[in-house]
Amino acid sequence: MRKSHSNGSRLINFLGSMHLAISLLVVLAIASVIGTVLKQNQPYTDYQIKFGPFWFDMFRSLGLYDVYASPWFLAILAFLVISLTTCVGRNLPGILRELRHFRESIQEKSLRAMKHQLGMTSTLNSADAQSVAQRILAKQGFRTRIKTADGHTVIAGMKGAANHWGYLLTHIGMIVILLGGGILDNGSLGIRIAELQGKLKPETRNIAAADVPAISQLPADNSAFRGSVDIPEGSHANIIFLPVRDGYLVQHLPFDVEVKDFRVEHYSTGMPKSFESDLVIHDKDLPKPLATTISVNHPLVYKGLSIYQANFGDGGSLVKLHLLPFTSRYAAQDIDGKIFNDYNLSSSDRKYALELKDFRLYNINDMTQPDGSTKKQNVGPSITFKLRDETGQAMEYQNYMNPVPIEGRSYYVSGVRSSPADPFRYLHIPVDPKGTTDRFIRFLSDLQDEKLVQESALETTKTSMQQAKIDNTQVEDQVIKSMVSLTAIFARSGSQGIMDEITKRFPKEKQAAASEAFMKVLRAAMEAVYQHTLKQEGVTGEPSEADLAFFDDSLMAIDKLSEYGSPWLIQMKDFKQIEASGLQITRSPGKDVVYFGSIILSIGVFLLFYVAHRRIWVWIKPLDDGQSEVILAGSSNRNHPEFERYFEKLQSLFQKTIGQDKR
Amino acid sequence: MSAQQNAIDALIEEPGFIRQLGLFDWLWASVVLAATAWVFMQYGSNMDSYEIGILSLSAPGLIGLGWFWKAFRPYSLVVAALSLLGIWLYGGSYANAEAVFGLKFLFSSQSAIMWMSALFVMATVAYFGGLLANSQFTLQTASAITWSALVMGMTGLMVRWYESYLIDPEFGHIPVSNLYEVFILFCLLTGLLYLYYEGRYKNRSLGGFVLLVISAAVGFLLWYSFERDASKILPLVPALKSYWMKIHVPANFIGYGAFALAAMTSVAYLLKANGEQHNPQGLAATRLPSLDMLDDLTYKAISLGFAFFTVATILGAMWAAEAWGGYWSWDPKETWALIVWLNYAAWLHLRFSKGWRGIPMAWWAVVGLFVTLFAFLGVNMFLSGLHSYGEL
């Protein structure tokens, strides 16, 4: 099928041309790359941050945030279909001819002109030569035609014509796939058209499905869609959400899906083994509700809709929270909360809104083992929430319910960050021997208690100065004063506060020395206060290893408190988990069409590569002496080296059976 | 006359395919069938219906392959024997991997893979050595080393398969499910493809080139297993628990392997062409096979790869339809598979219709390998997507 410019207009020639085909293949390949390097269908604000206003608009107008649904991309695919179709249409007649015609009326000179040809005189008469030749070709699996005209006979044989079917099936397969996928299953195309007609407008606000206006809703009989919905355990839904650029549409379902239960099963390693949901389909067409279980890789197909286990999350778990203030001025507070709800906190000077975001039952984290290796380990439930102050500024927190063991000691761990882009910074509050935060909190409030600090400062200074046999009340007062003030500063604003103090009070060259002295004094003071804290707890005498470790951990925690941004440690005391199952629900009428096309394509490709269309001609002319002149010639449309070998074999067979070489 | 007739008849006689099969072919067939039956009895209890289906299809597949490519028989017999030896050495306790000498140093999947790696590198050196020294003996040795590398590698995979069940029946799965395992698969398939063509064309001079790619893969494999201890056998994440995976991945890697082969024959082509131009007496010009053969080999490899890659991509789509709820989601991995496919489709078009040959096409095939490489590795490294395959 060489390109024939004879038939068809220029346009057809262009559309079916190899140039266009190859350009399209390459252009499509390049265009496809875009969507893989630029993460598709993200919230538009992310793109704005990433690219800035100018490029953001530029890229949006080019449809780069949803490339594969953008008009120009669909146009390329359309061209692909056109190119394929014209190509097939244009070649079909020729191919059918190829299949049917044996070319038995080929001329002697064109045979002699062929790359693969052999002329010989046969001792056999033409009739015998013909019958032998025929039998050979038959044995070799050729279908033959015979033509006898003006004194010579031509046996024309061919096999492997299926190769041309390969060509047809490959391209038809492509067409079928592209149409099935691009038209039948192309929900976004229909939406785009409806949008242009003003019949449809994606919703961009984050509002309840019930409040979504009719113009953002699609009826249940919509022919093709792919969307998702999160359904909490025990509740049900008859709609799903279709993402459209920076918004969504509400797609109604012809039935009602209820999630009875969602389960995650785990391997012994803690890795998830299976995600599955017990579903109940409520449909008036059903005699009784249809109960079934779906899991990843095992969807439910009902009424032409497929329901997949796609995702999971919290469905509004109930949590008991305890707000533990870091200052004795606030009272502790308890809250019965529900994930996704907001609560106004009043027990502090500044007002905060507490927004509960997420609950997690398992947190499989990489934990460093005593031996230094890291191992995946479940550190138990956690809650994620935001604290929003009057100005609207919010900090995000992730607090673990249970103490987390780290290198032999254990802590209440709370992560904090001011933007989702940042990683969490962690606050580690040491756990006292009773497994509570009591000691830490008492120590903290002791540090905030100026009178108490004063006394303990006095005490230690006295004892240490007696030991040092110094008697200088002036120095003593000096030391105690600074002890008190430094402790106050540290308790308020951590080591940063101390540093500021130093930079404020000393010239550069003195600062290093000063800070060293300050830290000594400060530490001495706080040790004294800590002694007192322990005493209250009933711990007397020399503090133990653990107590000292606790002291250091506490200082670290207090140091971080100034940036912690919350006046409370918000502890989860109890919970009732309610999960939500993330279902993806699709209707794709084109699926089977696409599969059919795929099968055609596969068959076609193999035929194309592994079958070659071979032709053999045997030209026989009787000679006067009862012998005959024979020409053997052949051609193949693919895999010529193979054919070369084959033709040599055939040659020798003919030489041995029909006659000796004449060349 | 009639005597002559019979002589002619004898000559013409073209025995049908079945009649051409000899004793060994039938022996082979019966061995495979017996083995399959045995596997059923041994492991059938651990297989789901799809695995059983796959196994029953792979039996005729193996028989056919053995009939088509004789050298494949001894290979698979040795692999089978060694795998069974490995399994037997385990004696049902994974602890033996460290305890039993035969496992610790030879047939535990880890050790076997290490042997494979070492042997592949040796083979690469040997092939180039043989080429430079123009020593047939060295080249034959190289082939032998390659075969043994393939034996160890395949044995390693087989034993790993068994190990996964040994560690915990719940973990059990065919080892084509993470980057570490498919890299081994890639080395094996590329090696086998090469050896097939080596036998077919009776020419060993390309071994070094092809094994260069394999050695590179081995390098990555070692880095990956030492740096990220990727050789650890982990259970499957839910998304990978699909029978589609079991055929999708191997089909894919036949494609990748063939494309890699094509790229390297193209490199040889470029060297040869360059050599013939600039110094006809040089090594490249004299030692490398003819341009025609290289071109033909490249075409054969690309078409083989393309055919399997087509099927693999389709299988992938069918899998995606069940795992993600859509046969095509324009997920980066999918999209790059398409890009690879389109790239070679364009290549084939040029060759088919324009009959393009020579240097530009050779360059294109080389570039094709990098596109393929990105689809198979780059995507996992640089792009995020639905594919739960080993993130790096």
Ligand code: HEM
């Ligand atoms: C993916 C989209 C494809 C498009 C748009 C396409 C388009 C075309 C076009 C326009 C032609 C020229 C027909 C002519 O000469 O009049 C052609 C020829 C051909 N295509 Fe494709 N094709 C595609 C896929 C494939 C695939 C996957 C294969 C399999 C390898 C293939 C194999 C061929 C062959 C063998 C020819 C005949 C070349 C010749 O002998 O002249 N095509 N194709």
